[in-house]
Amino acid sequence: MIAWWDLTHSKQTIDTLREHLREDGVKPWADVVGLRLKVWIADPAGNRWGAIMLWETVPDPWEMPPNKAAKLIGYPPTERIRFDVEATIEGVFTEPGLSGIGLALEAP
Secondary structure (H helix, E strand, C coil): EEEEEEEHHHCCCHHHHHHHHHHHCCCCHHHHCCCEEEEEEEEEEEEEEEEEEEECCCCCHHHHHCCCHHHHHCCCCEECCCCCCCCCCCCCCCCCCCCCHHHHHHCC
């Protein structure tokens, strides 16, 4: 699933949302059953904020953390796309995994 917000009508910015991730936005997702990967994404040129989520199983909405992004931004995603994964592959990489990387998790 991909969720995108157009931030044009929000008081939030990519920087304020990044700070939210630094403070407490990422950790609650570590315990979500069925979530394989969540990647928070930003498009500074288009003033958009979003996330890509890869699910192993269909999530139970009651077991997911509250959608803090929607609350902070002030409205639901501008666009939400659900799709099926046709194939996956992992290449050769040096990092032990994808958890804990990204601009929001770097020292300010």
